[in-house]
Amino acid sequence: MVFSDPSFPAPTAERARTLRGQVSAARLRADTEALLGPQDRQHFPDRMSETEAGIAARLSEAGLEPEIRPFAVGSAGPAVRHRELKGANVVAVKPGRRREAIVIGAHFDTVPGTPGADDNISSVAAMLEVARLVAGWDLEPTLIFVAFDMEEIGLHGARAFVREQLGDRPLTGAIIYESIAYTSAEPGSQKMPPGFGLLFPRVERAARARGYAGDWGAVLYREPAGRLARLYAASLDALQGEGRTLLLRDPCDFPIIGRMLERRVPFVRNFGRSDHVPFWEAGLPAIMVTDTADFRNPHYHQRSDLPATLDFDHLRDVVAATALMVECVSEAAVRGAGR
Secondary structure, three states, rough: OOOOOOOOOOOHHHHHHHOOOOOHHHHHHHHHHOOOOOOOOOOOHHEEEHHHHHHHHHHHHHHOOEEEEEEEOOOOOOOOOOEEEEEEEEEEEEOOOOOOEEEEEEOOOOOOOOOOOOOOOOOHHHHHHHHHOOOOOOOOEEEEEEEEOOOOEEEEHHHHHHEEEEEEEOOOEEEEOOOOOOOOOOOOOOOOOOOOOOOOOOHHHHHOOOOOOOEEEEEOOOOHHHHHHHHHHHHHHHHHHHOEEEEEEEEHHHOOOOOHHHHHHHHHHHOOOOOOOOHHHHHOOEEEEEEEEOOOOOOOOOOOOOOOOOOOOHHHHHHHHHHHHHHHHHHHHHHHHHH
């Protein structure tokens, strides 16, 4: 996309390629394979404990100091069948010059019976790779890396994190990875739900121009995160070419008609399917980066959701774009402070 926000330095292709060269596709794949499910608190609690320990170990290797933060969920919904279910998020803080923080997160539980390579273990691998890439940088914002628990049964890990974080430090943005590594160049591989083109005619035209191939990235956002979404999209486009990252504002965020759309247009509920939602509910600026999941990936929530189906070069681009976006945010803060 053409980036024209004077508050931020424009992401450059040269810097994007430099960062991409520092990202290891082999390590992304190795982490995905090592952390693969199936795993969830209800059916595979031992595997969940092993995975959270593995994530914490990798964050430590990156030079950070991770914490395993437990929480408990009562029988508050139909998906929670236990009187009390105990979970834990894995959190690592990289202090910046300022207390204001940017969250980079992904959930590490999977649907029972599925290995969850795209949903969502490769996203955790990407979060870990961002942590490795920026761990030694001198940045203005604090960065918080989070592996969320219990996304698949009610976003409970993200809700627990937002509750505890609100009283701790101001959050100026969150980047949530949700199913980000599946691409397809096959025409018709990208599905659009009924009515999509009426609300997003520009995005529909862009997808049609590509023959509905599933070879682009999507960013879901609400307006408090509009600038963050555009900066991320510009950072990824710097690697993949202009127009390859499509911005989708939550229709429920539209003034006046948002509530009506939520009631009458079923597909808009797809904007509320991951860990960005508790941030939105708290009024915090958050974006969700995605490959559109079951609107593209035939292996979604299937036993065939395996590393061999994924595009690790695209995953490298996501990591580099996230690091570039963080760098631009930091540079903008330096300019604003006159340092």
